[in-house]
Amino acid sequence: MSYQIAIDGPAGAGKSTIAKLVSKELGFVYVDTGAMYRAMALNCLNNGIDKNDEESVVALCEKTDVSIKYIDGEQAVFLNGENVNGLIRTPEVGNVASSISVYGKVREKLVSLQQSLAVSENVVMGGRDIGSVVLPNADLKIYLDADVNVRAKRRFDELVQKGEAPSFDTILEEMKERDYRDTHRDNSPLVRVPDAVYVDSSYMTIEEVKDAISEEFRKLGK
Ligand code: DC
Secondary structure, three states: OOOEEEEEOOOOOOHHHHHHHHHHHHOOEEEEOHHHHHHHHHHHHHOOOOOOOHHHHHHHHHOOOEEEEEEOOEEEEEEOOEEOHHHOOOHHHHHHHHHHOOOHHHHHHHHHHHHHHHHHOOEEEEEOOHHHHHOOOOOEEEEEEOOHHHHHHHHHHHHHHOOOOOOHHHHHHHHHHHHHHHHHOOOOOOOOOOOOEEEEOOOOOHHHHHHHHHHHHHHOOO
């Protein structure tokens, strides 16, 4: 019997950072599902496929192999056998991932990969539809939120740290667009399920958020 913690929330709420820390503390495997959509998005970009052309995106997706391996405890995403972890963290790939994740056939393929990973391992899984669709019986569901201005500022700081010179207003606009698309799509939109614990990380430190979530799990007495 394995344990499952689902962490859903909008882009930039800190899901990956927090889920990594919580999984380390509890000795669980961390599964970042956004990385799988990002790998599919990279695949479309590499093949010159228009993200709005559903038929072509789905056709490419069907002949694409996405898999996950753990290297020194860190998740690595493989696209047709190539480790693409270093290539998927750009705003462009994130935006294309958000666009192609509206297609049911793309989701079907990645959801079954996600569910298979949670069968035999204790997992902390982060995404948009984990508590609602992927792991509806998860032991603990968290909805991790933050004010959109705070989330845009975090993205902005991240890019500045990488030596880039981003425009805050562009990042904010893109984030709002992404929020809208992720919450309004027909297939498995981002929703706050009624049984999720709501955590607003806007004015919390990473450590505080990690402790709050670990504590919620311990409270279950599992
Ligand atoms: O969490 P992220 O920014 O890496 O996710 C990139 C995009 O992938 C996100 O905007 C929507 C999509 N996604 C999804 O539809 N379902 C998930 N479980 C995870 C991500």
